[in-house]
Amino acid sequence: MKKVFLSLAAVCAITTAFAQNQATLNQSGTSQQATIKQAGQNQALVTQNNGSSTGTGGNSLTSSQAGFGNYLQSTQSGTTNSASFTQKLQGSSYAYSTQTGTSNKITSEQASYSGSAATATFTQSGTSNEATLSQADNVSGQGGTYATFTQTGEKNVASIKQGDATTGDGNTATITQKGNLNTARLEQTGVLLNADLSQVGNNNVIKGLSGDVAIQNGMSNSLTISQNSNFNTASVGQSGMGNMGTIQQGN
Numbered sequence: 001m002k003k004v005f006l007s008l009a010a011v012c013a014i015t016t017a018f019a020q021n022q023a024t025l026n027q028s029g030t031s032q033q034a035t036i037k038q039a040g041q042n043q044a045l046v047t048q049n050n051g052s053s054t055g056t057g058g059n060s061l062t063s064s065q066a067g068f069g070n071y072l073q074s075t076q077s078g079t080t081n082s083a084s085f086t087q088k089l090q091g092s093s094y095a096y097s098t099q100t101g102t103s104n105k106i107t108s109e110q111a112s113y114s115g116s117a118a119t120a121t122f123t124q125s126g127t128s129n130e131a132t133l134s135q136a137d138n139v140s141g142q143g144g145t146y147a148t149f150t151q152t153g154e155k156n157v158a159s160i161k162q163g164d165a166t167t168g169d170g171n172t173a174t175i176t177q178k179g180n181l182n183t184a185r186l187e188q189t190g191v192l193l194n195a196d197l198s199q200v201g202n203n204n205v206i207k208g209l210s211g212d213v214a215i216q217n218g219m220s221n222s223l224t225i226s227q228n229s230n231f232n233t234a235s236v237g238q239s240g241m242g243n244m245g246t247i248q249q250g251n
Contacts, residue, residue: 030078032059040067041091050078050101058082058104067091069116077101085109092116098123106131110145118145125152132159135171144170154179154201161209163190163218173197177204186214193221199232206234213237216245 020041025034028049036044048059058080063072069091074083077100085108087093093110097120104126110118110133122131135145149158156179162171172194175184180201187209188195193216197206206225208214213235216223223245225234234247 027059030059034059034061036061036063036065038063038065038067038070041069042067043071044073046072046074048074048076048078048081050076050081065093070094072096074098076104079103081105083107087111087118089113090116093118095120095122097121099126099129100124101126102128104129106133108132109134111136112145120146121148122158123150124156126156127153128155129153130157130159134161136163137171144172146172148174149176151175151177151182152179155181157183157185159185159209161187163188163193177201180204183207184214185209186216188215188221189217191219191221193218195221195223197224197234198226200228202229202231204229204232206236208235208237216240216243219243 021038023036023044025046030050032048034046042065044063046061050059059076061074061083064086066089070087070093072085073096075098079102081099081104083097083106085095088111090113095108097106106122108120110120112118118135120133124131131149133147135147137145145162147160151158158175160173162173170192171190174196176198177184178200180203182199182204184197184206185208186195204227206214216238218240220242225247227234227249228251232249236245238245
């Protein structure tokens, strides 16, 4: 096993290329940058704290994992932090990211090539935060992908894309937003897809990734939308066979 532990306050880059890799990184302060590259059976644990609540220097995390089982857990606090994750190749992939503050951003891509599952859980609290996820299960009839987004605050955006026309099956997307002026974007393609979108607050919107309509394409898919309070908008399109959609709006 190769194990890396670093605690820095500037710029850090980690590259490992062995089986059973483990990287642990702790950073505090402003304008931190962390880059992690792993190949094999990987685990990365990252914490970045912005010590200045009034500072403009956000922290940045970039992680790339390729191998037979990936695990990533990150925590960021402060202003204008960014986290970018890529997890690919065989085995299950897990990404857990938490951001607290203002104008933070998560961007993640997961792809499973062996029929194993890919799981992403993102939690953001604050204002003007953004989370974007693309998941693909590249083995038909196996695996599946699971995405859970939770955002608390105002002017937050959550975007999820799952599946493709040939191998997308058994995928689940859950988005929960609490606050005003939040936006949820969704696009799912495949078979046996499930989406559960919940918004609590005023002037919230549910729409598609590239247009005004959230999309489910395929067979035997399920979509549930719940919007509480006033002036909310939900636009959804389903195509295929045996799909079910439910929208509930109001107090």
